[in-house]
Amino acid sequence: MNRWLSVLAFLFSLGYFFVAAIEDEGYDEGKERYSSSTVGLLKLLKLEQKFVENLIANEESETIKAYLFSIDYKKNQSPEERLEYVSNPLSAFSLVRRTHEDLPKWNKQFQKEMELTNKVVLDELVAYIPDSQDFLEAALGIQRIERIYDLRIDDLAKGILQDKQYSIRFTFRDRLAMGHLMFKQGDFLAAAKWYRMASKLEPKEDNKILNKILGDPTDILKLQYLKALFVYASVFSGDSQNNDEALAKVEKKFADIGNVDIDEFYLKLTKPENDIELEKQLYETQRPSTDFEKGCHGEFQSKSRLTCSYNHTTTPFLRLAPLKMEEVSRNPYIVMYHDVLYDSEIEVLKGQSDGFSNGFADEKNGSIIRDIVARHVWWSEESPIRERINQRIIDMTGLNISITEKIQVANYGLGTYFKPHFDYTSDGFQTPEVSTLGDRLVSVLFYASDVAQGGATVFPELKISIFPRIGSAIWWYNLYNNGTSDTRSKHSVCPVIQGDRWTLTMWIHLFPQMFKAPCLI
Numbered sequence: 001m002n003r004w005l006s007v008l009a010f011l012f013s014l015g016y017f018f019v020a021a022i023e024d025e026g027y028d029e030g031k032e033r034y035s036s037s038t039v040g041l042l043k044l045l046k047l048e049q050k051f052v053e054n055l056i057a058n059e060e061s062e063t064i065k066a067y068l069f070s071i072d073y074k075k076n077q078s079p080e081e082r083l084e085y086v087s088n089p090l091s092a093f094s095l096v097r098r099t100h101e102d103l104p105k106w107n108k109q110f111q112k113e114m115e116l117t118n119k120v121v122l123d124e125l126v127a128y129i130p131d132s133q134d135f136l137e138a139a140l141g142i143q144r145i146e147r148i149y150d151l152r153i154d155d156l157a158k159g160i161l162q163d164k165q166y167s168i169r170f171t172f173r174d175r176l177a178m179g180h181l182m183f184k185q186g187d188f189l190a191a192a193k194w195y196r197m198a199s200k201l202e203p204k205e206d207n208k209i210l211n212k213i214l215g216d217p218t219d220i221l222k223l224q225y226l227k228a229l230f231v232y233a234s235v236f237s238g239d240s241q242n243n244d245e246a247l248a249k250v251e252k253k254f255a256d257i258g259n260v261d262i263d264e265f266y267l268k269l270t271k272p273e274n275d276i277e278l279e280k281q282l283y284e285t286q287r288p289s290t291d292f293e294k295g296c297h298g299e300f301q302s303k304s305r306l307t308c309s310y311n312h313t314t315t316p317f318l319r320l321a322p323l324k325m326e327e328v329s330r331n332p333y334i335v336m337y338h339d340v341l342y343d344s345e346i347e348v349l350k351g352q353s354d355g356f357s358n359g360f361a362d363e364k365n366g367s368i369i370r371d372i373v374a375r376h377v378w379w380s381e382e383s384p385i386r387e388r389i390n391q392r393i394i395d396m397t398g399l400n401i402s403i404t405e406k407i408q409v410a411n412y413g414l415g416t417y418f419k420p421h422f423d424y425t426s427d428g429f430q431t432p433e434v435s436t437l438g439d440r441l442v443s444v445l446f447y448a449s450d451v452a453q454g455g456a457t458v459f460p461e462l463k464i465s466i467f468p469r470i471g472s473a474i475w476w477y478n479l480y481n482n483g484t485s486d487t488r489s490k491h492s493v494c495p496v497i498q499g500d501r502w503t504l505t506m507w508i509h510l511f512p513q514m515f516k517a518p519c520l521i
């Protein structure tokens with residue numbers, strides 16, 4: 001007999017009912033999204049640090065101590081340490097969660113408990129905390145990392161990302177929040193796994209103060225854990241057709257049940273011998289990876305090195321200063337260049353981040369939430385640096401660039417990515433350039449940072465992945481010689497696992513090539 005049926009039978013016998021109520025705020029696309037870029041996350045970290053600095057200007061109390069302990073506050077962090085902190089998905093999620101969920105409660109308590117000298121400043125800072133959409137997106141970023149890289153939630157919670165053990169762990173409240181948000185997303189298996197991990201953390205010494213101020217979620221954890229397990233088990237065992245039906249059953253059958261029964265079942269569930277069995281079952285099903293995911297894992301066999309050479313031929317300039325070129329693929333033609341973006345240029349392009357807006361992986365469709373890709377900005381003002389980069393693109397490609405062409409600067413954040421897509425306009429992109437300059441013939445992508453883990457560019461059809469290397473660039477054709485779309489150019493960006501990913505992208509359009517490459521039109 002399927003073991004899930006026995007779990008189910010047990011749960012049914014309890015007849016328990018609970019519906020999670022998580023309210024929705026409206027979705028405002030113009031709002032700051034801290035989680036979708038390291039630039040945004042750094043801003044959020046700064047906000048929290050300002051709050052702390054203003055707070056500790058007051059007399060120190062037990063509550064303040066508990067607060068500082070709960071956020072693992074470290075004084076005088078260097079810019080590098082701060083970047084390292086937000087570049088890790090676990091600490092980034094923790095930061096978003098605690099500022100979203102906890103900070104207003106702490107603030108309220110401080111205001112009530114103490115004579116604060118700078119009340120107004122603290123209130124003002126709290127007004128800028130991440131909203132619930134940002135919080136959800138942070139959780140979706142973690143979910144994306146988990147799924148695309150096929151990580152175990154057990155490992156994630158303990159700070160193991162792929163083969164690397166980080167010193168950062170998800171706290172009890174982080175794990176619980178992941179459970180709630182996965183539950184809300186209808187991913188009951190993930191919710192059960194996160195609740196299970198939450199159940200494993202012993203209450204800490206500072207528990208009393210924390211529970212007093214932030215609320216004691218133990219009962220909610222028990223209820224939600226059982227409920228997530230029930231829905232998953234009910235669908236998995238075939239007892240329900242789908243999640244909705246299973247949820248309806250929960251409502252119907254678990255109508256009136258006492259806390260005593262819940263406690264008892266929870267206790268049984270979390271007994272080591274039962275937990276081991278449960279763990280096995282939770283991780284039983286395995287989903288085969290897509291080609292995109294395989295590319296993200298770095299599973300594609302690297303093509304036997306084609307050629308690596310200095311290219312002297314494209315423009316007269318290259319005869320004097322050849323560029324280091326590596327062929328990635330001959331058909332379709334994809335090449336990589338090394339050392340084609342300099343540190344001084346990278347500094348300037350990062351300075352463009354003030355104008356960041358959200359980039360989305362999908363076209364907006366009604367009220368459906370779009371996956372945020374990254375934060376990006378169009379760098380269009382003319383400058384000597386822009387001209388130098390343009391010239392380098394001309395040297396690399398031998399193609400003609402319109403002087404009006406914009407460059408896109410992008411910075412990625414917590415699990416942000418770009419799902420497989422095409423750059424040519426028949427894929428639905430409507431840019432003003434296309435009507436005057438023609439379709440996007442070539443895409444040029446510069447890597448303006450190294451990425452410690454994840455963040456590859458993947459061509460799933462071609463089974464090619466390219467991992468970012470600072471100062472390198474790749475370019476490829478999106479169209480065939482005759483101007484029609486080349487579907488092999490489908491590409492995607494894997495979520496960053498750990499790191500600070502910056503890219504610079506430019507598209508070379510068709511019409512300006514008229515005199516350069518006459519066979520194209």
Ligand SMILES: *[C@@H]1O[C@H](CO)[C@@H](O)[C@H](O)[C@H]1NC(C)=O
Nearest residue numbers: 362363364365366367368428
């Ligand atoms: C928009 O979403 C609806 C379902 O919510 C779907 O039927 C429709 O095809 C979508 N349209 C586009 C352009 O994706």
Ligand SMILES: *[C@@H]1O[C@H](CO)[C@@H](O)[C@H](O)[C@H]1NC(C)=O
Nearest residue numbers: 310311312313314396397398
């Ligand atoms: C140099 O790059 C241009 C443009 O991609 C290409 O046509 C040419 O074949 C390359 N030269 C060598 C020697 O690889």
Ligand SMILES: *[C@@H]1O[C@H](CO)[C@@H](O)[C@H](O)[C@H]1NC(C)=O
Nearest residue numbers: 479480481482483484485486
């Ligand atoms: C354009 O070229 C591609 C590749 O050579 C070919 O498959 C396609 O049929 C051509 N399309 C037209 C309209 O000529």
Ligand SMILES: *[C@@H]1O[C@H](CO)[C@@H](O)[C@H](O)[C@H]1NC(C)=O
Nearest residue numbers: 400401402512513514515516
């Ligand atoms: C480059 O494109 C521009 C139009 O954007 C055109 O005026 C110019 O003649 C082209 N140059 C070459 C060398 O093809």
